[in-house]
Each structure stands twice: as C-alpha cells, then as structure tokens.
Amino acid sequence: KAGVTQTPRYLIKTRGQQVTLSCSPISGHRSVSWYQQTPGQGLQFLFEYFSETQRNKGNFPGRFSGRQFSNSRSEMNVSTLELGDSALYLCASSPGRTTNNEQFFGPGTRLTVL
Amino acid sequence: KQEVTQIPAALSVPEGENLVLNCSFTDSAIYNLQWFRQDPGKGLTSLLLIQSSQREQTSGRLNASLDKSSGRSTLYIAASQPGDSATYLCAVLNFNKFYFGSGTKLNVKP
Numbered sequence: 001k002a003g004v005t006q007t008p009r010y011l012i013k014t015r016g017q018q019v020t021l022s023c024s025p026i027s028g029h030r031s032v033s034w035y036q037q038t039p040g041q042g043l044q045f046l047f048e049y050f051s052e053t054q055r056n057k058g059n060f061p062g063r064f065s066g067r068q069f070s071n072s073r074s075e076m077n078v079s080t081l082e083l084g085d086s087a088l089y090l091c092a093s094s095p096g097r098t099t100n101n102e103q104f105f106g107p108g109t110r111l112t113v114l
Numbered sequence: 115k116q117e118v119t120q121i122p123a124a125l126s127v128p129e130g131e132n133l134v135l136n137c138s139f140t141d142s143a144i145y146n147l148q149w150f151r152q153d154p155g156k157g158l159t160s161l162l163l164i165q166s167s168q169r170e171q172t173s174g175r176l177n178a179s180l181d182k183s184s185g186r187s188t189l190y191i192a193a194s195q196p197g198d199s200a201t202y203l204c205a206v207l208n209f210n211k212f213y214f215g216s217g218t219k220l221n222v223k224p
Contacts, residue, residue: 004157006157033212035214042214042215042216042217043203043205043214044214045211045212045213048211056211058211088155090157090158092158092212101145101146101207102146102148102160102163103148103160103205103212104160105150105157105158105159105160106157107156107157108156108157110155
C-alpha cells in the first residue's frame with residue numbers, strides 16, 4: 001500500500017505571496033490532518049478534514065485554510081505569507097474511525113519564506 | 115488544554131544499552147497515545163500506538179507502556195543500535211486533536 005504523499009517537497013516563496021500544498025492520504029483513509037513544525041514551537045496542529053469537512057481546527061490565523069476533496073486528497077493554503085510561516089508542513093492520514101485513529105505521516109513540504 | 119512533556123530532551127548512549135524515554139501528559143482523558151521517530155528533515159514514522167484501554171504495546175525491540183491515571187508513557191528500547199539515532203516524539207489524541215511533545219533526541223554511539 002502506498003504511503004502518504006505530499007507535493008511539492010520544497011518551496012521557496014516571498015513575503016506576501018500565497019502557497020498551496022497538497023497531500024494524498026493512504027488509500028482508504030478518510031481523515032487528513034495538517035501540522036506545522038518549527039524548531040521553536042515544535043509540532044502544532046493546524047486542522048483535520050474528514051469526509052470533505054473540517055472536523056477540527058488548531059489555533060492558527062485565518063490565513064491558513066484547507067480543503068478536502070471527494071477522493072480524500074487534501075490541500076492546504078496559506079495566504080499573505082510571513083517570514084514566520086517558514087516551516088516543515090506535515091500531513092497525516094488515518095482511517096478516521098473512532099476505533100482506529102493511528103496516524104501515518106507524509107515526508108512533509110519544506111516551505112521557506114524570504 | 116493538554117500539555118505533553120518529554121524527558122530527557124536529548125540522550126546519548128553507547129551501542130547495546132537499554133534505554134527508556136519518558137512522556138507525560140496533563141489531561142488523562144486521552145483516546146490513544148502514539149510514539150513516532152523522526153529522522154532529520156524527514157516526516158514522522160509511526161512506531162507504536164496504545165489505545166487508552168491498553169497498558170502496553172510491543173514491536174521488536176520496542177515496548178511502550180501507558181499509565182493514564184498518572185499521565186505517563188514510557189518507550190523502552192532494548193539493545194540500542196546506531197540506526198536508532200533519531201528524535202522520538204509522543205503524541206496523545208484528546209478530543210479529536212493530537213498533541214505532541216517536543217521530542218527526545220537520541221544519539222546511539224557505535
């Protein structure tokens with residue numbers, strides 16, 4: 001079974017631009033979660049999508065948004081980029097059922113904001 | 115709000131040693147706890163998942179225990195190898211959100 005894939009793997013943007021990251025979950029998984037990882041703040045939860053609906057949300061500004069498609073693939077968008085948005089963005093998929101929430105992570109997208 | 119703490123932040127041991135990594139959490143109302151390893155610049159690899167009703171899980175040289183009442187989990191690594199060098203993270207699922215510790219950076223010296 002193929003793992004979680006994320007594209008692109010690396011991205012360089014300038015302040016004020018916007019960016020879209022993509023995540024394809026493991027086949028059959030319906031839940032996709034997004035995380036931001038920085039040296040200072042560690043891993044922080046952004047949001048979770050399940051069956052095309054945002055099920056949970058972390059404490060990030062509205063510049064961070066996401067969506068999930070009917071095939072469970074998910075995209076994350078960050079608008080008006082700031083230097084502090086430079087981070088490794090990880091997505092994780094899980095079956096999403098209450099009886100099985102084991103998360104499997106993708107390799108991440110390294111975003112650098114100049 | 116759930117807070118997850120991992121001690122120690124870094125650990126350096128000679129090859130072959132058995133070692134224990136600690137994870138503590140403030141809210142015992144967790145659904146499950148998961149241990150991951152992360153290699154530099156890479157994503158997270160799932161090691162073990164413990165449901166809230168379980169006390170421990172084992173996979174090869176790894177054994178993870180969970181004590182919900184005291185808000186603690188330990189990851190035991192037997193006969194450590196240089197390939198075990200990585201950052202180890204624990205995460206708890208609490209009200210449909212995962213909360214991560216800041217990790218323990220392990221270095222196993224040949």
